[in-house]
Amino acid sequence: MEESLFDEMKRYVAFDDEDAANLQALGKALEPAFPEIAERFYQRVSAHPAAAAILTEARADGTQFKRAVQRWMEGFFVGPYDSEHVRQVSLIGKAHVRVRLPQQYMITAMNVVRTELTQAAYHLGQPDPARAVLSLNKILDLELAVMLDSYRETYSHQVRQTERQRMERRLEEVSHLANVGELAASLAHEIKNPLAGISGAIQVIGSVLEPDDPRREIISEILSQIDRLDRTARDLLIYARPKPPSRTPKNLGKVIERTVKFLRQGPALHDIPIRCRGLDCGASARIDESQIEQVISNLVLNAAHACEEGGEVSISLWANRDNRYIEIADTGCGMTRESVERAFEPFFTTKVKGTGLGLAICKRIVEAHNGRITIDSVEGKGTQVRIQLLG
Numbered sequence: 247m248e249e250s251l252f253d254e255m256k257r258y259v260a261f262d263d264e265d266a267a268n269l270q271a272l273g274k275a276l277e278p279a280f281p282e283i284a285e286r287f288y289q290r291v292s293a294h295p296a297a298a299a300i301l302t303e304a305r306a307d308g309t310q311f312k313r314a315v316q317r318w319m320e321g322f323f324v325g326p327y328d329s330e331h332v333r334q335v336s337l338i339g340k341a342h343v344r345v346r347l348p349q350q351y352m353i354t355a356m357n358v359v360r361t362e363l364t365q366a367a368y369h370l371g372q373p374d375p376a377r378a379v380l381s382l383n384k385i386l387d388l389e390l391a392v393m394l395d396s397y398r399e400t401y402s403h404q405v406r407q408t409e410r411q412r413m414e415r416r417l418e419e420v421s422h423l424a425n426v427g428e429l430a431a432s433l434a435h436e437i438k439n440p441l442a443g444i445s446g447a448i449q450v451i452g453s454v455l456e457p458d459d460p461r462r463e464i465i466s467e468i469l470s471q472i473d474r475l476d477r478t479a480r481d482l483l484i485y486a487r488p489k490p491p492s493r494t495p496k497n498l499g500k501v502i503e504r505t506v507k508f509l510r511q512g513p514a515l516h517d518i519p520i521r522c523r524g525l526d527c528g529a530s531a532r533i534d535e536s537q538i539e540q541v542i543s544n545l546v547l548n549a550a551h552a553c554e555e556g557g558e559v560s561i562s563l564w565a566n567r568d569n570r571y572i573e574i575a576d577t578g579c580g581m582t583r584e585s586v587e588r589a590f591e592p593f594f595t596t597k598v599k600g601t602g603l604g605l606a607i608c609k610r611i612v613e614a615h616n617g618r619i620t621i622d623s624v625e626g627k628g629t630q631v632r633i634q635l636l637g
């Protein structure tokens with residue numbers, strides 16, 4: 247405890263020079279009884295099985311313990327009540343924290359000391375013992391406050407230390423992940439060219455086969471696997487080496503319209519109905535068009551995938567003064583709570599064919615635009631992904 251806080255506590259219990267003088271006088275009169283009081287205190291503490299277990303575990307020497315308690319009593323009866331006193335009492339508190347003495351034991355033990363000393367004070371037969379006992383109660387409260395404060399100090403120190411260790415571990419993880427990411431990106435880069443070569447060669451082989459040759463099916467399976475590998479390598483590169491967005495003002499409705507039109511040309515959407523709302527609201531934002539197209543395309547494909555067994559996809563656009571919102575919702579299978587929580591983690595996927603990078607890339611892109619992306623989902627009912635962009 248800081249000395250200033252101790253002074254504040256002294257003011258709080260109205261401890262003044264008169265109390266100090268009362269304690270000096272009482273201490274002098276009680277001093278011969280200190281060994282006996284320390285003995286009784288020790289007996290009371292060790293009679294309690296749990297407290298006795300703490301004494302045994304700490305291998306506390308009874309004689310030393312009693313002497314230490316006696317020294318403590320001498321200290322608080324005499325003063326001065328300065329920073330050195332606070333330091334000494336804090337050390338007692340710290341010794342208790344070290345032996346893991348529960349705080350409530352100190353409070354009850356302090357009452358034992360209080361009772362013993364009060365009784366002894368009344369037995370002295372001095373005039374007006376009540377005044378001296380009042381001062382005694384004030385100092386015992388202050389001593390207890392300092393001892394208990396050691397718990398707070400030690401715990402907050404431990405919390406800070408644990409927090410620092412956690413941060414250090416996290417930093418190590420991040421730098422490890424950064425290295426792994428860079429390695430993966432280099433690997434992806436190395437894979438892409440030979441993959442294009444293999445794909446070309448397979449297509450040449452396929453082209454010489456008769457239209458009804460059963461080996462055509464194998465060729466087409468090889469090509470689709472190559473395509474998958476290529477997509478993974480591309481996603482890895484986008485994720486690990488993101489390009490800073492080059493932003494210009496664009497009409498968001500038009501961007502969405504173009505993306506959906508392009509997707510409809512491919513097989514991925516099958517016959518899943520896509521409903522668009524608000525695309526003509528005129529909302530515009532400063533975006534990197536191709537990056538935002540990629541985000542919308544990833545999200546619409548995810549939504550369509552979730553709807554494979556029925557359901558529909560809807561894309562909504564709306565705006566207020568500061569923000570633009572794009573929401574892609576589906577009435578598909580929905581996600582579990584765990585999946586929602588981990589959805590943006592790289593390599594987290596529930597799809598057999600997914601790279602686990604799609605949503606992580608979306609998040610990176612949206613955040614590079616100073617925007618936000620959030621997911622809401624109810625299992626069995628559907629999912630909504632909302633993008634918020636600055637106008």
Ligand code: HEM
Pocket residue numbers: 291297298300301304306311314315318337338341342344345347351352353355356359
């Ligand atoms: C208000 C009540 C108490 C007071 C005033 C008090 C006082 C002291 C003092 C003066 C010391 C020596 C500190 C040092 O080495 O610097 C000490 C240590 C110790 N106290 Fe207490 N004590 C109290 C309550 C208790 C209780 C209830 C237990 C129960 C087991 C306990 C167990 C211990 C132990 C095990 C040590 C030794 C720590 C070590 O060796 O490091 N104390 N106490």
